[in-house]
Amino acid sequence: MTAPPPPSMASRMTAPPPPSTASRMTALFLRVLTFAFLVVSLVILTTNTGTLEIGFEEFKFRFKDIYSYRYMLAAIACGLAYTILQIALTLNHIVKGNGVQTSGDGNLVFDFYGDKVVSYILATGAAAAFGATKDLKTQFAGLGGDKFFNKGYASASLLLLGFVCTAILSVLSSYALPKKV
Amino acid sequence: MTAPPPPSMASRMTAPPPPSTASRMTALFLRVLTFAFLVVSLVILTTNTGTLEIGFEEFKFRFKDIYSYRYMLAAIACGLAYTILQIALTLNHIVKGNGVQTSGDGNLVFDFYGDKVVSYILATGAAAAFGATKDLKTQFAGLGGDKFFNKGYASASLLLLGFVCTAILSVLSSYALPKKV
Known part of the structure; x- marks a missing residue:
């Protein structure tokens, strides 16, 4: 004969603890922070213009001319x-x-999969932008495009910070995940 | 008065189910698959050489000359x-x-954080490689570097497949996570 569990355990089983207000506030804070980073990153990216001097000609270009920056825009x-x-x-x-x-x-x-997928999207957006900026800046060294690519770095860095916030949220939502779904 | 839970529930509560052999085999299969993708990606990346024709001169270059590919190597x-x-x-x-x-x-x-961090590293490696390859290929169009960059795409695609396997593992290890650590 097995002894029945005490009432306290029984009630704990039937009513799982709800997510606390503190953890909900932490998540809200991180989301507002992500929002702020992404908005500033978006503004820097879309207002960025540069001029290349090749020979006696000048070429104006915008973020749209670099495919990695387009992907970055989609990620943001x-x-x-x-x-x-x-x-x-x-x-x-x-x-x-x-x-x-x-x-x-x-x-x-929904939180779990959303945070996971969106954090991967933000990470890849930042990585593509960093990779292309580094390699293109080396290619165009001395042609006057440094300011443009430095702004690209700034934008990618802010996106990276947004990713870090979302990655922390993803860890939190993994711990909040109910078992056996 | 509340009725005590039946004995079957009590025993389930005291002894949490161990990870099943099936789930362990799934994880092992995915890890071996990741290993295979990464090894092939590494081989393609490191054996890749190209030649650029600028004017009458020929420039040989390897993956080391592209910073994004160096990061990709570190990620792999x-x-x-x-x-x-x-x-x-x-x-x-x-x-x-x-x-x-x-x-x-x-x-x-350990599985949870390991899978999470490594999947981010693989994702960013693939993204940096794709971004740089796309934009550099456009820059060097017509100079004879197409084969080199196509191999870059192949390597990045295999790394992406390795990332997908690790991302699935990360979902599995999130569900296996014990609560309230």
Whole structure:
């Protein structure tokens, strides 16, 4: 004959602890930080123009002329859309009140996959931009494009910071993941 | 008055299910696949040489001359070292016998962070290589470097496949993560 578990354990089993307000605030803070990094990165990227002097001719160029920067733009757009959606969902949840536990396991799974995929997208966007900037800057050394590529570095660095925030969020959402889905 | 949970639930609570042999075999299969992709990618990358024709001069160049490919090499090396370590640990565990449950929570946490970090490294390596290859190929169009950059694409694609395997492993190890560490 086995002894039944004490009531405290039984109640713990039937009612899993809800995500605490503190952890929700940490996540919200990180998402707002990601949003800020991505917006500044986007502004620097899209307003960046440069001039190359080849012989006696001058060539104007923008970020659109470099394919890696186009991918970077797409990555930032994805990241911004996802971050805004998550901030809206969190605010909606806070306004509705923490007492009502309306979010089920589905939300946690969405957070998990969303954070994971978006963090990969941001990481690859930053990496592509860094790689292309480094190698193109070497190719065009002495032709007057240094300022353009330095701004490319700045934009990629901010995207990298946005990625770091999303990667931390991804770790948090992995720990919050319900087992056996 | 609440009814005590049935004995089956009580026993499930006290003894968490060990990672099944099937899931361990899936992980081993994915790691061997990652290893294969990374080795082929490494071979293509390091044996790749090209010749550029500028005017009447010919310039020989290797992967070392492109910074993004150097980063890619570092990413592949990291990925290979980690994958070999994990394969060795898994084989060691299988040889010792599945019955003895020697691996604690620490191993699961190591898997989680290891898979996560290494998958980011592989993703950024592939992205940097793709970005630089695309943009440099456009710059050197018509100078005879197409074959070199096509091999660069092949190498980056295999690295991308290695990343996909590691990303799947990262999802699996997130689900295996013990709660409240």
